[in-house]
Amino acid sequence: MPEGRRSGGPNPRRSERIWLIGASEGIGEALARAYADRGDSLILSARTEARLHVLAETLPGSHDVLPLDIGDDQSIAQAQLAMRSIGPVDRVINMAALYDPGQVEELDLQRASDIVRVNLVGTLMVARAAVSVLRPAGQLALCGSVAGYFGLPQGQIYSATKAAVINLAESLRIELSGRFDVRLLSPGFVDTRLTQKNAFAMPGLMTPEGAAQAIVRGLDRRPFEVHFPRRLTLPLKLLRLLPYALAFPLTRRLLR
Template identity: 55%
Template structure:
């Protein structure tokens, strides 16, 4: 996909990888619709991106997504929809805050399901639906709950959609490793192979121009995690206990 002139909707655009994607796509001449909870941040980013349309919504409130979809359905067909939105507050299982866990499930999983349910009709034939899972969803990591569980579910959801929506819509699953954002700034451990949001955005755009289903990066880290995932549990759980 060449991006010049393409209509692309980014959900979760106000910060992190979403904002980096908006800037990168604007430089390439894409016509953007930008959504997130933070309306003020969206307005600033929209001005920075050559007057992109700001369309605030909150995936934790599904009615706001439905309203946005209804507005867009009256105006245009889209070439791609990219959903990066997620909440992040990992913890050990015994230390989970139930309120925060519920919010993460509502946004990261149920919100993504609503995107999967409502958004594909907005796409032209051959359009792309790009969903952000995570390397954290490959295998249960110590201290990673409930975030890792929601991302494992999103990975599974994208796999399902890749067959259900084919051939009219192309589904892409993005599985980042560690990326420098305000969310990962909460981590208190050394993050291996960490990259910038701008590097992550470049990797996503390259992946959207290729045929592969999964876009994962940085590969020196993600391939190692894929290897752990395919090991017998007797080996993989032993390795993960060392991390714990």
């Protein structure tokens, strides 16, 4: 475990060792910058190794680069083996995901399979690997989405996988209780390469930097779920509680 401490107060926080997956762009990149700025040491993972090296060179401090495709079993096994030589970490945060909206009759079935493989199966494989690399009582954060609260049109496969990730995180929270601190991240709309594919107005749209700050604050606190922005997430949580006769018309209005 890292021994460094930041100065500047009566109770300086201990710097942490964090394995950040999906770090090459979007929220993941912004998270890397936020954690590095507060003195933490990162293991940066994503499919694109070159981007990770560029990112690592621009961050304060010293950080490791570990290429990883969570949609590939062999890649996960190799990364898990490499992590054992790096040593135990304080947090594992998985932000990697695929998204490709469209009408159901226009879906590319191979692409749909890839989304399921990365978003759901890959997240499960990350959780399985995290158990072997986290320190006792370390934190595992899995990224769901507000799209997992309720089925959204033109995001069928993505919404379904994120609903499954929510369920998975809930299961692991109970299963790993007393061993690890399992958390669920539920971002709303964040301005990234993925959401730029959307053809509708996105309420409560945030910057990746704003999302990263919400995640950093949330993971330092006690609640199981970190969801934001609340002006979007709270109405969507209410939507889940409504009868379908009311929920479906409200969803249509939201995305019109």
